[in-house]
Amino acid sequence: MEAVFLAFVLMLSIFLGFELISKVPATLHTPLMSGANAISGVTLVGALGSAGAGMEGMATALGTMAVAFATINVVGGYMVTDRMLSMFKKKDTSGSAGGRS
Numbered sequence: 001m002e003a004v005f006l007a008f009v010l011m012l013s014i015f016l017g018f019e020l021i022s023k024v025p026a027t028l029h030t031p032l033m034s035g036a037n038a039i040s041g042v043t044l045v046g047a048l049g050s051a052g053a054g055m056e057g058m059a060t061a062l063g064t065m066a067v068a069f070a071t072i073n074v075v076g077g078y079m080v081t082d083r084m085l086s087m088f089k090k091k092d093t094s095g096s097a098g099g100r101s
Helices: 002-022 026-039 041-051 057-086
Strands: none
Touching (some): 041 057
16 A cells, blocks of 8 residues: 555656646746755755664665765756856946947
């Protein structure tokens, strides 16, 4: 019974995620996804807990890999967010030749 319930939750989350993402306009997709990646530091906290749980060697190895991948995800999210925000900054025009008439 538990496997059927978990499969149902998985299928429902896949459908809901697809529907939500397909409704987001293309101009907002990248900033929203980069922000979501940056906020996913919660995954990093869970991975740290898994790596430091002191269980078997395999669990520690998988936890360590989860920490590495979650760190890459968080750092990448911040980098993309910073790049997107830099697109909206005003450019410096004080040194241009045609600045005054």
